Amino acid sequence: MSSRGVARTFAGWGRTTSSISLSARARDEDELAELIRAAPARGVSSRGLGRSYGDAAQNGGGLVIEPFRPDAEPVLTGDVVTVSAGASLGSLLETVVPRGLLPPVLPGTRQVSVGGAIAADVHGKNHHVDGSLGRWVERIVLIDGLGERREVTPAGDPDTFWATVGGMGLTGVVTEATLRLLPIETSYLRVRARRVRDFDALLSAMRDSKPARYQVAWVDAFARGRSILEDGEPARRRELPDGVARHPLECQPRTRIVAPSLAMSPLRPRVVRAFNAAWWRRADDGERVVPLSRFFHPLDGVGEWHRLYGRRGFLQYQIAVPDGAEQVLERFVTTLPDAGLTPYLVVLKRFGPGDDGLLSFPRPGWTIAADFPSGDPALARALDEMDELTASVGGRVYLAKDSRLRPDVLTRMYPELPRWQKIRAELDPLGRFQSDLDRRLSMR
């Protein structure tokens, strides 16, 4: 029998809304099915590495299933890998990169589980070229609400597949996935950084010039949207500097320091403003060759960095809006700072066409993510307004980051919700899969 019945406090990465549940681990799919069939009244939720910022991977008063077989070795056949859902993208990188392959979609941290990445249909800095993760998933194994094992492919059972990809873990527990990988010559990128003096210039730079395969802008909301725009292309072998050319596929991501647990946050507007300004001055408008982990996962260099926001935690607000709705983006560097609600970190990216995920976040246009320290009551009202504005231009909030959206707004942002609900009810007729996010947003 699996271990079960340990009460644990679970919180999202933003640490704003914890809840207590029993936690259990299953050693194989049979044990997992057993846990699901024995679900308590408040249901079961599966959790990966807890990098959802809000309450997606917690289930107050119910059961939380810990990552499934996190240490199982990925199996590589050609450029296709089959990996356990509980494994982290980081461990996958360590296996496949030395063999000249790269997961085509890498979110901002490598500390996410494969299952969680599928549940959120994550995107990377190359969404405008490569789409989100769902496009690269060839097959998943799903344990449904009756404990039945299903092998699901996008062609064989598109309904189940596209309800599960982006489905926030509410259609079942994914135990393994088969992903297509991209061939790479080196584990380095050629990164060109450009300093852009204000937000308007940034928008036109991103709109008008053809982006590289990977593109991201780091925006300083304390300085009216002064930004650093980074474009990255996979480095060819001959482009590597001599020092690293001998180990072109080296993959040694490192966590250099771990942030301490703090009651009070050292991050104050004045500190962040100074830090951002220094960052801007330090940046150079040139091209460099950097290891992929430094480009894709700069924050992973500091372990547990969310602790820097102190006990109150922080809130990340990420929305997608179509082209033509730039006035919504501008609010992050104008209206919000003017109201004393300056986000500490703002990241802007382009989105290409979305996939068929019924609740998948990406839609063509823009996506912007902003980190706010939690605790200011004015922030709640300001973000409610942003929700309304976003919904009115046909945009949406990213559920993997969310901890505060309201149910009525959700239905306007995700028009496919009713269809998703129908498929969900078929996969889980007894309503065993639940989460705090699910209850907060009345998603059933």
Place this chain on the structure above:
Amino acid sequence: MTNNGTRRPQRVVLLGGASEIGLALVSALDLPPGAAVVLAGRSDERLAAAAASLPSNLDARRVWFDASTPEKHGAFFDELFTDQVDVLIAAFGVLPRQTEAEQEPMRAVDSLAVNLSGQVSALLHAANHMRRQGHGDLVVFSSIAAVRGRRANYVYGAAKAGLDAFACGLADALRGSGVHVLVVRPGFVRGRMTQGMKAAPFSTTSAKVAAATATALRGRRAVVWAPSSLRFVAFAMRLTPRGVWRRLRF
């Protein structure tokens, strides 16, 4: 308030649904539009008036609840907690006229049935349900009267002293369960309950108590005095020699 990243609750229950302080607190919580507010009390007429006084973008509902019949509380709370409750405010209570209570002891007993037994029963039921849901805030209204029994209102004071001790113990018992208890100790609050009474020093209003309580809830504090200077008054009250205390008229 655990259910929203900006610390705004989505479903609030007010026991004593027509209570001025309770309603003021519901307003001070700055609930998101569409949030559910359950007003529980004995008089549907007064609950209806209370519901009408809340902002129209809240989803106000009325349910019958009688604090003085604890044998019915089990069924009441089972029904209430079929959906999760983020904040439960126990704002019901009666203020017996001291002289009447002295002359008719049953009046004193009846007030204790609401102010103490009713509170204990309701809070225990709610705490057990919240423990199962893994999160929640309980707001308990103690009083400055709980600090030291005084001749002008010792029956009320006894109930509040009992409730205060109970709530502090409950808070400790719930530590680590995800459920948080906030004990509010207001001074003399000018309002319906104290109509016709002479205001005591450091008197305050429902709105001020509510604002202080909402802030304390957001910060997950254990105790809040309203006004905050009362904590020093309470300290002085405890130090006052009995002979002097007895002679004080307020």
